[in-house]
Amino acid sequence: MQVSDIKKVACLGGGIIGSSWAIQFAMHGMEVVIRDINDEQLQKSMDQMHKSLDTLEEAKAITSQRKAEILAAVKLTTSVEEAVKDVQLVQENGPERLDVKQSILKEAEQFLAPDAIYASSTSGLSITDIASVAAHPERCVGAHPYNPPHLIPLVELTRGEKTTQETVDLVYAFYQSVGKEAVLLKKECPGFISNRLQLALYREMVDLVQRGVCSVKDADKALVYGPGLRWAFLGHFMLMEIGNAKGFMGMMNMLQANGNAMLPGMANWTTLPEDWSDFNEGVQEELASLPDWVGHNAAQCVAYRDQALIEVLKLHKKL
Ligand SMILES: NC(=O)c1ccc[n+]([C@@H]2O[C@H](COP(=O)([O-])OP(=O)(O)OC[C@H]3O[C@@H](n4cnc5c(N)ncnc54)[C@H](O)[C@@H]3O)[C@@H](O)[C@H]2O)c1
Incomplete structure (x- = not known):
């Protein structure tokens, strides 16, 4: 897969980080699907996106038409299958617990294309540990944003023990292409940089x-x-x-x-x-x-x- 093949992204977890990532991806031409556990959480995601985009509009960084286009590029669902079935990259933003991250990964992999990238926003867990339950650990990476991801460019990329160089090269180029400033850790390190x-x-x-x-x-x-x-x-x-x-x-x-x-x-x-x-x-x-x-x-x-x-x-x- 090449960077130009990545056109659709799933945000698994649409809390503070997930809904901000969704804006960032949509602002850079991606189709985005946010998956969260219930309609109430999805409504919170929608409210947060509106608020963030209003702030951008008030600062004249985007027009109201652009705001509407960005929102139109983001779909919301409670179905994992619907969220991930045709995406090229998953950005996981679930709660910061290893067992939860692993279960989100296992569930997503049931419906995910075998060559799709799986990136976790984890702040402190090891991607090697998260990906230890994966059918395709070679395509798993850590992609740690700084809050809020749509306003702070940094993303810290970490490779797990089984992540391939091809995956690392692809995700680095992808995040750069969607306006992020990526740094790649040479080895796993708690707290990243x-x-x-x-x-x-x-x-x-x-x-x-x-x-x-x-x-x-x-x-x-x-x-x-x-x-x-x-x-x-x-x-x-x-x-x-x-x-x-x-x-x-x-x-x-x-x-x-x-x-x-x-x-x-x-x-x-x-x-x-x-x-x-x-x-x-x-x-x-x-x-x-x-x-x-x-x-x-x-x-x-x-x-x-x-x-x-x-x-x-x-x-x-x-x-
Ligand atoms: N908040 C920060 O400053 C920050 C910064 C960088 C990275 N992170 C990391 O990003 C991740 C998300 O953090 P957050 O601050 O957005 O938390 P949050 O609590 O705001 O959001 C987590 C979301 O995940 C949802 N969720 C729970 N179980 C789920 C499941 N099985 N599938 C999909 N969604 C599920 C919750 O309903 C909630 O909406 C964590 O790993 C965190 O460490 C957070």
């Missing part, structure tokens, strides 16, 4: 607050108005290259002194704190103090995040 980076940073933020160095709010502020702004456009290695007159090597020589002074005092704990109540208090204080145009509850902040992401995506020439 992005969640590990995120957790390493988060551990240090929590540690700084716990040691009384700063408040929750100031830890977030230091991130948002500092490195976060640069990281939206250039990666850390690249920032090292351009941040010193002598390039990367010059920056590394500088870091050698500063970094070695910092590292011994940095967080290295290997289990998360059990009591988060102090942090929660700080988070609620921060939420209350955000500017009114950002919002003071989760729904308002999600809307702000998505509007801001759309503007960033325009700068990345992704919209």
